Amino acid sequence: MNDLQRRAAALDSADPLAKHRELFALDDTETVYLDGNSLGALPRHVPERVADVITRQWGELRIRSWDESGWWTAPERIGDRIAPLVGAAAGQVVVGDSTSVNIFKAVVGAARLAPESRDEILVDASTFPTDGYIADSAARMTGRRVVPVAPADLPAALGARTAAVLVNHVDYRTGRRHDLAGLTAAAHQAGALAVWDLCHSAGALPVGLDEHGVDFAVGCTYKYLNGGPGSPAFLYVAERHQAAFDSPLPGWNSHTDPFGMTPGYAPADGAARGRVGTPDILSMLALEAALDVWEGVGVEDVREKSLALTDFFLECVETYVPEGRVASVTPTAHEERGSQVSLRCEDGTDASAVMRELIARGVVGDFRRPDVLRFGFTPLYVGFADAERAARVLGEVLAGA
């Protein structure tokens, strides 16, 4: 055991979250799973819960389950489970549809709250692509135009023409955390609304939606919330905007009296206004079950461990990886870091080949074009020994060993 390995062992024994790993199906000790920022690991109890949903709720109760098994109210109920993890009081978060569809609701919703003279929607220029594509469509359909702006330049770009800004809380590629509190305040000062994409922060770090006065937010549940592949996303509409929220997707599930089945649309109050069609119950209730792993855990505890893990990983990389082979594109300042570390391959090394070899050796991260290796750290199931091993194997791969 070298010094880093001894330190990793000590950090793991002192880690109050270490026992949480047992809640996940991570029995294969040959694998270090650092891709929870793309697809969270399976909580061990989920298969049994979903089996009950399918076999008993669907198979035996059938149509009765819409009431008796609480299917109908699942979108708001699960929204309220997610709310404390993103700093929202109850009644403001609803689960359903994909992130992309929710971005559309949020950006159109925000644009419609702004006067027409505010004809610009500023979008984080380094955004995950779907946000930009969907914001373009939302802008086109509300008579606005999208202006891509580097996040650092956003405060200066805000002005009398800004209807809304759409920013990623944590950049998917670099792992950089943007200043949600500061940018939201700056947007408000300019008279604009702030829409945040929480895909890479929900479940990974405190968000503080209510505290910072965020207007709209959208997030993913299959990354740090471990909801399963393609599990439904969530939409936050701040309570003060709910009564005026004018959804572009006014499906029957968002009607105030859905079973009245009247030809005229009358929107529901509260979070339910963000619903659209019939919720995808199997995916949704798998997510609900997955959220049980948060029992007794606060996102602040997760944040503390996350920073310790990524600090330690960066230190291990520095020790194990030959100089000049990789450079971290993830900021070293804690307040600028999410829960992943992204390393750019230098010297023309083929990052995709490096990631393939890492995976072959049991270290699962992912590759983002053109040259980035991403390593996600999910504090609920990743430990310090994992971080040490990942960096060590990376060093071996890059040394050609």
Next chain:
Amino acid sequence: MNDLQRRAAALDSADPLAKHRELFALDDTETVYLDGNSLGALPRHVPERVADVITRQWGELRIRSWDESGWWTAPERIGDRIAPLVGAAAGQVVVGDSTSVNIFKAVVGAARLAPESRDEILVDASTFPTDGYIADSAARMTGRRVVPVAPADLPAALGARTAAVLVNHVDYRTGRRHDLAGLTAAAHQAGALAVWDLCHSAGALPVGLDEHGVDFAVGCTYKYLNGGPGSPAFLYVAERHQAAFDSPLPGWNSHTDPFGMTPGYAPADGAARGRVGTPDILSMLALEAALDVWEGVGVEDVREKSLALTDFFLECVETYVPEGRVASVTPTAHEERGSQVSLRCEDGTDASAVMRELIARGVVGDFRRPDVLRFGFTPLYVGFADAERAARVLGEVLAGA
């Protein structure tokens, strides 16, 4: 055994689809399930298949499953499984999102293919409400207006201002089948596009999308396709429109190179252009498994049995139900009937109370306000003895027995 019971038994023994019932979890012989037009019954093999998706594909392979378990290509692959059931050649159907979201894509897509001078979207006035609400939003966001028209009046209402018509193939409340071939031809003759909602016909009767030159269609998979609660809907875009289809929800999954993650949007060719965000894999693969029950069955066989079942049910109702207590709102002409029978309670009888009592006695249909009892007949698992029993119990309930 009375005469109807003897005939039911004979019809069931001669029924080539009778053996299909064993494929479904319908072991409770106390229940006659006539609500498959709301939520299809569970195919017996689905729980095991979903357990494999969760435990092995998600739990063990994790992120690798996007490629290795075929997750990424599921929307088009499952679309191609549904295509023959709605008379579409491969490559035109994609699965994902809710019916409501797909109605939005289809109506906006159709409107954008029409010249601006065509500023009206005609919508079936008796439509399932979500279609009308969403069409209103699509019209508002594309500079059009919705004109509600009774289906019988649609041919006369079509004109130089019509951009598109949106019609339900089978009315959710009355079970009336509309003339897809004739209305599509009339729309085309007027220079308009035809968008069909197949929620109550997909899997219940032949649709013939390609044969009749339908432009766009949307359908539900949790009714006659038994995909499970809230399973994803499907979108059909006729091949001739695919290259010009301009989706209002251009999420990253519809990009021609999604993992290029470039800021500029370049739409994929073919059915994939109808995708939006990350597909909800658990719900989607449950649906894929459920489609196995169609092996060796054509939708024409299902149609033949469906009409025989609803004919027989109507005959039983006439025999068992005291005169003047109910009136069928479902047409008697075969070409005007879907796969359900809707009975209106007469004489001020409280239809919701009648349905509660029917359910208490093991006959599960549903109630639609203000006075309609709906009985759905899914030929893959409903038999003639079920139809006889349902009508007999209805007669008993209405007689106050």
